[in-house]
Amino acid sequence: MPLIPNRRHALQAGLLSTLAWLSGSAATLAQADTTTPGWPSKTVRIVVGFPGGSSPDLVARTLAEPLSKALGQAVIIENRVGAAGNIAAQVVAQATDQHTLGLMINGNMTVARLLNPKLGYDPLKDLAPISLIATAPLVLTTLPQANGQSAKAILEQARQAGSQWSYGSPGVGTVAHIGMEALKARAKLEAVHVPYPGNPQVITGMIGGQLQLALLPPGLAMAQVKAGKLQAVAVTSSTRSTLVPEVPSLSEAGVPGFNLEIWDALAGPASLPAPIVARLSALVSEISRSPEVRAKLYQQGWQVVGSSSEGLANRIQADLKSLGEVVQRQGIKTE
Template sequence: MLKNIARRSLVLLALAATGAALAQKPTPRSTAPATPAAPLNWPTRPLRIIVGFPAGSTPDLVARTISEPLAKAIGQPVIVENRPGAGGNIAADAVVRATDNHTIGFMINGNMTIAKILNPAVPYDPQRDLQPLSLIGTAPLLLAAPANAPGKDAQEFFLAARNAGDKWSYGSPGVGTVGHIGMELLKTKTNMTAVHVPWPGNPQVINALVSNQIQLALLPPGLAAPQVKAGKLKAIGVTSLGRSPLAPEYPTLNELGIRGFQLEIWVAAAAPNSMPKPIAQKLSTLIAGITRTPEVRGKLFQQGWQAVGTSAEGLANRIRNDTAVLGGVILMRGIKAE
């Protein structure tokens, strides 16, 4: 009996020792990388916003509109730096390469979606190297034609365009621009075969329309509307899915029978992918909130933008959708940057 008691005591001691060892064993760590903590004293210097277009351009005006309230929110100056060239891709690459955690960029559609698809030589990959912050503003394009364009309504106009074949041409401010790719998308949905003619910029496109050198173009409403009201151009319809507050008097192409057609230009904020996530999240929240304030919304509207102010995830979704649509057109049509 004493032997049995002793045996049970040894078993209990062994179990106790095993339990103590398990209690001291460290819990296995997750293999997922830890989210870096935001420095408690961030920012420690001025924040830099790089814009890929000249001073006075629409993306530049948006950046300067956001910069003042953003400076107040972070307690540091916000400096807008213009680095024009390559349709904004030079500036986007500079943002990607920034490692100071105090640099972001304000970019247009192409810089954050199709840049690499359009031109494999572009040194950065938008989806790999850029961190979305917030979609700031959107705007539709207006399909415009010369004032004497045929057809008493949109249906007759598109019929004339199809019948004209490659005798009709359309203008854009360059290969790979939204005006170019958007027209190629429209051609797939309407069976038009108008030929692309690139111009240095939208003002030259408008002049070509007015003088009947070309028959079609997708233009920012702010540029085209004055010419329409002056009787120099004919407005066919806008490319937003629903009526745009920026041009409420014009029907949408969707209303005119081109079902599901949606195309917008937009401007957004992005950070280098190397920026710690907590800092990027803070900037995303601040920029989105500033964009949605009545004062900033009003200023953006005057500049030709419908203010949005999304989360980082909202912008990421828009990037994925636009990349799929516009990238598909590029690949289908064999479009390459010049």
């Protein structure tokens, strides 16, 4: 059957749009390739500060293959777990081989030094921002025994439980920890913090009954919710998130104005030459926003950004202010 004019025009417009995107991507990558002759000359290593199966690990592995193809060298993932990701961040900060990068989270690139003045690296001085890859709100989760209760009712139950309830995080100083402390102050909760090496271990602790609450990335949280092992209470964004539209915001749960996001970013050591930073920024931005990778990251619970290095630097400054206020107000320390 012949296409009607409107549908034909729509298909033509879509084809032209796709060709333009491909052409622009090819031009960007070709231009980036001319800025760093001879680099990379060996395998590129992306260091992740959290265990396999964690959100940062999944993001790093999603990027590794297309980045390897674009660079013409192998890209491997190395998990260096501990200290809320700061051990891995220090490895990156101290690297001198020009082939070591890091998949970072908010805390590693913002408030890490506020949390521990003796930290072995300074996020603002020792790390080179490359690209803000993706962002997401966190999902406040609890045990499925609370099914059928409203978000307000669950928060009231947590309030009444006082310090008999515990919450888990993937480490002291992570955004999940800082965010929960902010929520405790706003909602008058007293749940006790229990740090773990990563979110997979937090989920195990919740399912095993050792924890009653946790702020988890959407991709990890909703997989357990759909399996009936956890219940989603609310998201930390100011309004409902397109990632989990069925979950109310904390504002709807009686905590107005609460707004918190986690993010993943690629960074290198501050010693990384500017042309390499520029090339990587262009590549990661294009790869993150490509339809295939965007779809994979969305399935993992991420909204793609794919920013420039300057865009990441601006986000670091904004988060340093907002997260730093919570760290100082709550007296959070990792020493």
